[in-house]
Amino acid sequence: DEIRRLHSYPEDSAGQIMTEDFVEVFPTATMAEVLAIIRDASEEEFETVNYVYVLSEDRHLLGVFSLRRMLRTPAEVLARDIMNADPVSVPVETKEEEVARILARYGFAAIPILDLRGRMVGIVTADDAQEVLEEAQTEDVLAFGGVVGDAEAYLSLSIWQLVKRRLPWLLILFVAEFFTGNVLRYYTNTSEKGGDTLLAQLMLFVPLLIGAGGNAGSQVTTTITRALALGEVTARDWLLVIRRELAVSSLVGFTLGFLGFIRAAIPGPIGWGQPVSLSLVVGMALPCIVIWAATVGSLLPIGAKGAGQDPAVMSAPFISTFVDATGLIIYFEVARRVLGAYGLSF
Amino acid sequence: DEIRRLHSYPEDSAGQIMTEDFVEVFPTATMAEVLAIIRDASEEEFETVNYVYVLSEDRHLLGVFSLRRMLRTPAEVLARDIMNADPVSVPVETKEEEVARILARYGFAAIPILDLRGRMVGIVTADDAQEVLEEAQTEDVLAFGGVVGDAEAYLSLSIWQLVKRRLPWLLILFVAEFFTGNVLRYYTNTSEKGGDTLLAQLMLFVPLLIGAGGNAGSQVTTTITRALALGEVTARDWLLVIRRELAVSSLVGFTLGFLGFIRAAIPGPIGWGQPVSLSLVVGMALPCIVIWAATVGSLLPIGAKGAGQDPAVMSAPFISTFVDATGLIIYFEVARRVLGAYGLSF
Structure with missing residues (x-):
């Protein structure tokens, strides 16, 4: 289901490499409640938790705080009081390479992705961004050597595909x-x-x-x-x-x-x-x-x-x-x- | 002081890019105690916490667990009961590029570094590894184009340095x-x-x-x-x-x-x-x-x-x-x- 939805975004866009599994809370949640949400999160959501995202009722991104920061915060404090307001985010149609570069520049573990109406729909993790950058780099290196095509593994390509990459x-x-x-x-x-x-x-x-x-x-x-x-x-x-x-x-x-x-x-x-x-x-x-x-x-x-x-x-x-x-x-x-x-x- | 110590390791080795700020606990620490340690950690140690390292009294690395895992674990559980035993680690004299590749391969946020007697002395984070890999890649690209030298920024090099990189x-x-x-x-x-x-x-x-x-x-x-x-x-x-x-x-x-x-x-x-x-x-x-x-x-x-x-x-x-x-x-x-x-x- 998620896979089908992700495929509906433009090719090579943030929408295609993002995950919809992230931990979200309302601004009025206490740290104790946030901890409970994380404990009850699905295994998929849990796997990507580095940050907790604070959303409004209409799913607009209000702020973000790290898991680390949460650990140092007393249980009764509200999410809105420790969150960083106006976090960096990117529109879902942004090119995946551009998203990866933004992530690398800021050194974040993940970056929130917003749809065209400004609602948060997912995150792109540094891991996935890293793969995108490596592929882009491979394509650049190959292009520079006069080879056309995607960053597919050398041995996975047929003789005919190799010819098609070089002949043009x-x-x-x-x-x-x-x-x-x-x-x-x-x-x-x-x-x-x-x-x-x-x-x-x-x-x-x-x-x-x-x-x-x-x-x-x-x-x-x-x-x-x-x-x-x-x-x-x-x-x-x-x-x-x-x-x-x-x-x-x-x-x-x-x-x-x-x-x-x-x-x-x-x-x-x-x-x-x-x-x-x-x-x-x-x-x-x-x-x-x-x-x-x-x-x-x-x-x-x-x-x-x-x-x-x-x-x-x-x-x-x-x-x-x-x-x-x-x-x-x-x-x-x-x-x-x-x-x-x-x-x-x- | 840390800087001086790091410089005593061989050039381009893991020892030169690692940080000595990491959170360590004994195997008998409870989650409640671990949380207290993290809360009391210095700002530097805290900045790099993604994993908690479990060390013996003689500083040998026994295991590791993630901050995330800790959050899902009841307060009375002992570190040794949730840690992953025998974690991947690298010797301090390993080449920094090799360390970076190992980190990238496993997708870890950080990797522990051991001295020659097997005692844990630091961690290399994915961020720092990323920089090392990028520099190595730049050197490779330049070498491939027939240019000799390190990955220094183009505009930081003098005319004479540029000549020295190309003339050989x-x-x-x-x-x-x-x-x-x-x-x-x-x-x-x-x-x-x-x-x-x-x-x-x-x-x-x-x-x-x-x-x-x-x-x-x-x-x-x-x-x-x-x-x-x-x-x-x-x-x-x-x-x-x-x-x-x-x-x-x-x-x-x-x-x-x-x-x-x-x-x-x-x-x-x-x-x-x-x-x-x-x-x-x-x-x-x-x-x-x-x-x-x-x-x-x-x-x-x-x-x-x-x-x-x-x-x-x-x-x-x-x-x-x-x-x-x-x-x-x-x-x-x-x-x-x-x-x-x-x-x-x-």
């Missing part, structure tokens, strides 16, 4: 990655006669450059998405975040650029023995790509959050793929200018 | 990515006269192929690392996991391979109008790389776990970078064989 993003990214190929084709097709060898040399550094961009972008997105999830930063902090990320990625990017230049320029077996012109291209493209990746990797999750979306949809694979194509454009444009300064073209 | 992995991956370049150089240097054009065409698909491998690998690693963290799979399940992942990645890989072949073969503007030989290389290399990425992406975190390491050190960027270099070898070897069958070489 892989297909989207696959189509997007063809754009990366288009960028390469563009620079290949516009290459001049005699520039073929130079272009072939440039191609050798492509995995290094898009790899560095993807990795730097993943780090930034991971950091910012987590900070957003924990409420350490909000969408309104975007300017502060971007300023910090520009500073960090400049330091990181110039370090990688310097090492990339050295590695490309010095002779083998440690280095690649490239001419200074080409080594400069690598050394200068790296900071540009890393800074660009940090910009994309911080602004996209913040933008998603600002637009009311889950920032985790800006998954690490998505950021990597996005940086692949756009990073290549940066690389070839840097190459055009730097090599041009040496009177070279490709 | 970026440098390692940067050196590793040079190996990817070496793979490209190897196939370029061994390229025959007249094979240049073919090689240039092959190069255009490099970002597509290593991107697909990296994305597929990230999905698998995310899924398996999370399943390991939640205890849904253990290191001993490796054979089951690899069998499932081979099935899933075969389905995913052949789907991508088929689409890659079509896209490469059909004329523009949708396709790339490549000869059937080259399109076949792309179509056949894709499933091989995706299956390889899934193998690496599932076995590496399981292997790390089996070796007693945190599986999250096998970060998504690490798997991507690893698959970049090894995936390229697969690509060029497939190309050599498929193009060879057409009498072509590069």
Whole structure:
């Protein structure tokens, strides 16, 4: 019966995870009477008793007190005299994740749930909230890795269900990655006669450059998405975040650029023995790509959050793929200018 | 005084997060006496009362009962007659994360902590355990994104601290990515006269192929690392996991391979109008790389776990970078064989 009633509430709402078993008393009940009510409570009600809720005759929540507080109160005192008035409560239609976060924030063992007319209909316990948060976290982690779906146990999913969770993003990214190929084709097709060898040399550094961009972008997105999830930063902090990320990625990017230049320029077996012109291209493209990746990797999750979306949809694979194509454009444009300064073209 | 004592326990141990404020009674105490003890308890002890602990004279833990249970018990009953004997407890040197997981698993509000001689010295509450778990989770998420360090709030870290958390992995991956370049150089240097054009065409698909491998690998690693963290799979399940992942990645890989072949073969503007030989290389290399990425992406975190390491050190960027270099070898070897069958070489 309770189960049927709970299912009539909106999906993923407080109504679906609450229990209707709680101990309620009138404001005029004495502690002795409250104790008698608890002693006579059903096993289900008793299992969830951490607080006693004080309701009016029309079932409006007037106050709450803890079992602990009751133990220190003399038997003749009235409920209304020890209760905390105006306790925190949430409407029954609130999203379960939101309820869980409120509970975690206040550190309560349970929180009262009110229907649309303000009457108390149940409580959500910290235990149940904990499960909701863990599932939400799992979904976030998976989403961030480019996996679609609910927090169901890995071994409980069929092969086909696993495929369905992974194929959507892989297909989207696959189509997007063809754009990366288009960028390469563009620079290949516009290459001049005699520039073929130079272009072939440039191609050798492509995995290094898009790899560095993807990795730097993943780090930034991971950091910012987590900070957003924990409420350490909000969408309104975007300017502060971007300023910090520009500073960090400049330091990181110039370090990688310097090492990339050295590695490309010095002779083998440690280095690649490239001419200074080409080594400069690598050394200068790296900071540009890393800074660009940090910009994309911080602004996209913040933008998603600002637009009311889950920032985790800006998954690490998505950021990597996005940086692949756009990073290549940066690389070839840097190459055009730097090599041009040496009177070279490709 | 308590603070100084708690600091003498090993770092990150239960001793550092426990409170010494708990309510203890002798086994011969009546409920009336227990109630009196609770009423007279200090505010600190009172704040954490969910359970009453029954100790022997030499402070060994004999049993426990809840405040709730006490309320339903007549005043003359003895503690030893209602207590749960042999309650779950943990040694004071246990890692705080381990304690938090035990608490979460049993759903207790608090867990007793014993010193090395088996005497009860404190309790860890669910609240404190929750914070520990959240920090551990943050560290895992960051590690997985290739960021080193503790779960400190993003805005509390200086630019320099952020750099120090990111540079180590970026440098390692940067050196590793040079190996990817070496793979490209190897196939370029061994390229025959007249094979240049073919090689240039092959190069255009490099970002597509290593991107697909990296994305597929990230999905698998995310899924398996999370399943390991939640205890849904253990290191001993490796054979089951690899069998499932081979099935899933075969389905995913052949789907991508088929689409890659079509896209490469059909004329523009949708396709790339490549000869059937080259399109076949792309179509056949894709499933091989995706299956390889899934193998690496599932076995590496399981292997790390089996070796007693945190599986999250096998970060998504690490798997991507690893698959970049090894995936390229697969690509060029497939190309050599498929193009060879057409009498072509590069």
